[in-house]
Amino acid sequence: MTKAIKKQALGRGLSALLKDPENDIKSVEDKNADKVVGNIIELEISAIEINPFQPRSNFNEESLRELATSIKELGVIQPITVRKLDFNKYQLISGERRLRASTLIGLTHVPAYIRIANDNESLVMALVENIQRHDLDPIEIALSYQRLIDEIQLTQEQMSERVGKKRSTISNYLRLLKLDPIIQTGIRDGFISMGHGRAIINIEDLDVQTDIYQKIVSQNLSVRETEALVKNYHEGVPAKTEGKPKADSAFVVRETQKNTFNDYFGSKVDIKVAGNGKGKITIPFNSEADFNRIIKLING
Structure with missing residues (x-):
């Protein structure tokens, strides 16, 4: 308990250091950089912007709410990683789910590791760290590898060293991008x-x-x-x-979606049906209030 309190106090102290204009740290050579870079600091969420290099594009809402509940009970156990852009301005490198979940429950600060990196280094760090995550789908991983090739000009051999994967494994992921886009979507959707x-x-x-x-x-x-x-x-x-499969099944799905589900739920419902009649219905919502409205409709 004592260690945890000291660690939090240290984070707050470093946060104050970062807010001092006379100690604005822009490179690892600057004064007090060693006290900041690589250390855990309590950062204001409002000072953090989302990383445009983030390979993840899908965030499961239910999983996000579960993470938010965990953070509410236990706090953010694993700090996020950010890079310093300007005075009291940071960009996320990894940990977007933790950041989103923290925002969801109204937190104003999150623990973060500070890095100083240029755009290329930030892109590599973001992609490599995210590739290691277990919950990226195969297409997201493949796109991350492709970005390392296109934007950083890494070879498959260099990527193998960076991410700790066999070159053949990387090649297998990259080959998925040669599939028809419809099939790529099928892989992403499971x-x-x-x-x-x-x-x-x-x-x-x-x-x-x-x-x-x-x-x-x-x-x-x-x-x-x-x-x-x-x-x-x-x-x-x-x-x-x-x-x-029935030739008109896709037509029936489209008309049902348009004339029934959309009108009933008041939102654009997505329906996917396979030839054997199996499928799934996805009902989007824009807020907690909207979510509660849909629940009331379902419960009658």
């Missing part, structure tokens, strides 16, 4: 796995790729069954079908 995607990618024709993707979803094919389907395609063997 309709098929990365293993399915790796099997489909052996077919160059994008139309054939999407045909096989539809079969995987409608017939609930395993990765091994998908590999066999691809092999049969290359060998010219006709694929077996198990019940043809």
Whole structure:
């Protein structure tokens, strides 16, 4: 308990140092830089801007609320990482979920590690740290690798050293970006796995790729069954079908979404249906009040 109190007091003291214009630290050579860089400091959330290099684009709302509840009970256990931009102005490098969850419960300060980095270094740090996270989907990871190639000109060998992954693993992720965008979306939404995607990618024709993707979803094919389907395609063997999906199913979904769900919930409901009739309904909300309104509608 004593250590925790001392650590928090130290963070507050360093925060005061950063707010002193006479001690504005802009590089690691500046006075008192050693007291700030790499240390845990209590930063005002209002002084932190979101990192434009953040590879994550999807944040699960339920998971975010669970994290917010945990932070409310236990505090922010793992500090976020930021880089100093200007006087009392910082940019997030990693920890956006923690920052969002802290904001959700009304916190004004969060513990943070301070880094001083240029844009390229910030991009590399953000991408490498996020690639290591377990909750990024395969396409987000692939896009992160691609950005390291396009914007930092890292080779796959250099990336392998940076992220601690085999070069073949990095290559497998990058190959996913050759899939038809519809299939990439299917991987991101969890309709098929990365293993399915790796099997489909052996077919160059994008139309054939999407045909096989539809079969995987409608017939609930395993990765091994998908590999066999691809092999049969290359060998010219006709694929077996198990019940043809109704041709007008997509039309029915669109009309139902437009005329029923959207009107009832008062928001743009997303409906995804596979050929076998299985699917999911996503109802977005804009605030806690909007969320409670939708709950009341569902509960009648």
